[in-house]
Amino acid sequence: MKSTTYKQEAFDYIIVGAGSAGCVLANRLSEDSAAKVLLLEAGGADWNPWIHVPVGYFKTMHNPATDWCYLTDADAGINGRRLQWPRGKVLGGSSSLNGLLYIRGQRQDYDDWAAAGNAGWDYASVLPYFKKSECQERGGDTYHGTEGPLKVSDLRLRREIAERFIEAAKAAGIPENRDVNGATQEGVGYFQQTSYRGLRCSTAKAFLRPAAKRANLTVVKRAHCQRILLEGKRVVGVEYRRGERLERVRARREVVLCSGAIGSPQILQCSGIGHPEHLREVGVACRHELPGVGENLQDHLQIRLVFKTRCRTLNDEVRHPLKKLAAGTQYLLTRTGPLTLAASQVCVFARSREALDRPDIQFHMQPLSADKPAEGVHSFSAFTSSVCQLRPTSRGVIRITSPDPAIYPSIRPNYLATEEDCRVAVDAIKMARRIAEQEALASVITEEYVPGTRYQSDAELLEAARQHSQTIYHPAGTCKMGHDPLAVVDDQLRVHGLEGLRVVDASIMPVIVSGNTNAPTIMIAEKASDMIKEAHGRRE
Numbered sequence: 001m002k003s004t005t006y007k008q009e010a011f012d013y014i015i016v017g018a019g020s021a022g023c024v025l026a027n028r029l030s031e032d033s034a035a036k037v038l039l040l041e042a043g044g045a046d047w048n049p050w051i052h053v054p055v056g057y058f059k060t061m062h063n064p065a066t067d068w069c070y071l072t073d074a075d076a077g078i079n080g081r082r083l084q085w086p087r088g089k090v091l092g093g094s095s096s097l098n099g100l101l102y103i104r105g106q107r108q109d110y111d112d113w114a115a116a117g118n119a120g121w122d123y124a125s126v127l128p129y130f131k132k133s134e135c136q137e138r139g140g141d142t143y144h145g146t147e148g149p150l151k152v153s154d155l156r157l158r159r160e161i162a163e164r165f166i167e168a169a170k171a172a173g174i175p176e177n178r179d180v181n182g183a184t185q186e187g188v189g190y191f192q193q194t195s196y197r198g199l200r201c202s203t204a205k206a207f208l209r210p211a212a213k214r215a216n217l218t219v220v221k222r223a224h225c226q227r228i229l230l231e232g233k234r235v236v237g238v239e240y241r242r243g244e245r246l247e248r249v250r251a252r253r254e255v256v257l258c259s260g261a262i263g264s265p266q267i268l269q270c271s272g273i274g275h276p277e278h279l280r281e282v283g284v285a286c287r288h289e290l291p292g293v294g295e296n297l298q299d300h301l302q303i304r305l306v307f308k309t310r311c312r313t314l315n316d317e318v319r320h321p322l323k324k325l326a327a328g329t330q331y332l333l334t335r336t337g338p339l340t341l342a343a344s345q346v347c348v349f350a351r352s353r354e355a356l357d358r359p360d361i362q363f364h365m366q367p368l369s370a371d372k373p374a375e376g377v378h379s380f381s382a383f384t385s386s387v388c389q390l391r392p393t394s395r396g397v398i399r400i401t402s403p404d405p406a407i408y409p410s411i412r413p414n415y416l417a418t419e420e421d422c423r424v425a426v427d428a429i430k431m432a433r434r435i436a437e438q439e440a441l442a443s444v445i446t447e448e449y450v451p452g453t454r455y456q457s458d459a460e461l462l463e464a465a466r467q468h469s470q471t472i473y474h475p476a477g478t479c480k481m482g483h484d485p486l487a488v489v490d491d492q493l494r495v496h497g498l499e500g501l502r503v504v505d506a507s508i509m510p511v512i513v514s515g516n517t518n519a520p521t522i523m524i525a526e527k528a529s530d531m532i533k534e535a536h537g538r539r540e
Contacts, residue, residue: 010250011038011218013532014238015258016225016267018043019093020518021505021525022258023203024133027149027210028529030217035536037217038249039208040240042224043089046204051096053331054195055341058373060097061086067097070262070411072471077394077416078301079466085411086473087260091221092204094260098473098518099343100193100200101364102152104130104181105513105520108358113510117483118491120527129526130181130519133206137192143182149206150522151196156340159367161313161383161444162190165346168438169363172431174350185349185514186359193342194518198335203522223247226405227271228255228501230287235501241405253536254500258525261475261507262398265294266409268479268488268503269400273495284403288498292486294409296477297396298512300362301415302386303425303469305432306369306378306450307441314338314368315377344386348435349515352427361428362515363387363435364472369449382449385436387428388472390514393418398478416466425465426458474517479507492531493524504528 013029015022018041026039048066050056060066062084070085088094107123114122131145137153140146169188170176177187194201211217222242229237229248237250257264268274272287274294279286318324318338331339348363369382396414401407416422429451436445451464479488479495488495489508495501506521513520 010252011036012251012253012536013037014249014251014255015039016238016255017041017093017258017260017263017505018091018204018208018219019088019258019260019505020095020203020521021528023092023095023206023208024522024525025256025258025504025529025532026217026219027207028526029532030211030214032533033214033216035216035253039217039219040223040225040238041091041219041221043091044221046091046096046202048090051090051092051202052200052205053339054100054193054198054200055339056200057097057099057343061373066090068262068408070408072411072413075413075415077414077466078469083413083471085262085471085475087262091208092202094473095194095202095518096200096204099516100195101342101344101347101516102181102192102194102519103347103515104523105515106185106358109511109513113481116510118481118510120491121481126523126527129523133522133526141182143179149210150194150203151201151206152192153195154192155190155342155345156198156336157338157345159314159345160311161309161367162345162365164311164440164444165365165383165385165435167440168435169348171438171440172435174348174435177349180347180349186351188346188348191342191344191347195340195342198331198340224405225259225267228267228273230271230498233288233497234499251500254502254532256528256532257479257501257503258505260505261297261478262409262411264503264505264507265398265478266400266405268293268495269409270403270405273498278399282400282402284400290488290496292480292488294398294478295395295486296480296510297398297411297413297475298392298394298477298509299396299413299415300388300390300472300474300512301392301413301469302364302388302472303429303432303465304450305385305387305429305436305448305468306382307385307436307445308447308449309381309383309444310446311381311444313381313383314341315379315381318368319377319379349390350431352424352431359514360390360424361387361431362390363432385432386472387432389421389424389428391511393420395477413471415469416462422462422465426461429455429461429464474506474512476506476509476512476517479503480510481508482510492535493528502528502532
């Protein structure tokens with residue numbers, strides 16, 4: 001039987017989740033030496049050495065020691081398949097096991113957020129926060145900073161097939177773009193990654209580690225938040241579980257949820273904050289009616305194309321034990337080689353149709369191929385060309401199925417549920433093939449292995465998209481920022497109708513950004529920290 005301990009100590013701020021956003025907030029809020037900050041993390045320390053090796057995501061994803069190991073419900077849009085949704089359960093959260101890719105999205109994403117009534121979230125307002133966090137290897141300019149703790153570096157790996165892919169994309173009419181986080185996003189070029197000298201730069205390393213020595217910051221690991229404590233309409237603390245003990249702690253100023261697009265709505269719903277009918281169905285008393293909690297779920301669905309080649313790819317470099325040993329030795333001695341590989345090498349941002357005013361699809365090109373990462377690479381030379389729709393119009397939902405926070409919620413992505421999303425999926429496959437048909441690639445491709453040339457008509461290509469697609473690990477939107485009936489937080493990220501509670505993570509995105517979500521989540525936390533300091537007075 002669990003015992004409950006009521007802690008006498010109170011904190012000014014309680015941050016729930018030491019992930020991409022939580023580590024940033026812990027650092028920035030504890031800069032005020034007079035403010036006592038508590039950071040709760042359900043996972044453990046980031047001691048696993050694979051966390052710090054860039055290619056280590058092959059070992060940390062789907063590993064229950066570091067990953068929540070979520071699984072979606074069966075989804076009709078992808079032929080009833082269920083997808084694994086990795087989410088970090090460790091200091092640094094998903095920044096400790098993601099693909100390290102540094103992408104901010106498009107300026108129009110943020111301008112659209114502001115146009116929808118979210119004051120202060122236009123591109124001109126958020127750009128300083130991107131720059132504030134960044135330590136750009138290439139140096140500073142209008143779009144990049146060099147004084148921040150987050151290291152952003154060029155890839156330390158170059159391979160012939162990647163160069164060929166870039167040339168093929170250019171031949172297909174896509175402009176070259178060396179900085180897709182700069183003046184414009186459209187184009188093809190190499191990704192940058194959050195690493196430094198061959199080691200991952202998670203938010204735990206960049207933000208939390210420098211702040212951990214501060215006397216006013218307390219970090220509690222293996223602390224799984226059970227619910228938020230309310231007195232009327234004011235949030236006064238949280239209850240969390242450590243082993244068999246339930247502990248409660250009070251917040252003098254604010255509780256800040258940073259538990260991600262799955263965890264934050266789950267905690268709210270388990271606390272009685274959500275849609276009354278849904279809460280009643282699962283046996284939770286409604287403490288505060290907020291029907292948008294868990295709604296508006298969005299994700300980037302990538303359609304995978306694999307091409308066999310007659311030229312060598314990374315498959316040839318890492319599939320044999322001796323070659324793995326050689327790659328490991330190279331990494332240990334020089335911090336270069338295959339073990340520095342981010343999730344992809346080459347990115348493409350393009351328009352699926354010429355009439356569009358900005359890119360609506362993104363490619364992640366990998367100089368290797370595999371059915372599943374845990375199973376190892378294929379026994380033949382090949383590369384992967386994955387393409388996703390940047391701004392899907394389908395919407396899913398996160399809903400608890402039990403009052404018990406240990407029971408995972410229902411995750412219903414609702415992929416490819418709209419005509420628009422289906423059309424873009426078909427056009428995206430056509431563009432992937434158009435790139436592959438250019439001489440730079442066509443001269444070395446021997447076969448389209450996945451999905452295969454038997455898929456030709458639009459109906460067949462849509463079927464290929466439904467069957468040969470995976471999440472790209474970007475859940476967002478489930479605690480939507482805005483002022484409409486489904487909005488959960490306002491433009492200060494305060495939960496509507498409650499005092500002393502904010503949500504700060506990717507769940508607040510009204511519409512998912514046009515690209516990878518880690519850098520935008522860090523930006524959201526940087527901006528939120530200033531909002532919170534301004535609300536309570538800066539004393540740095």
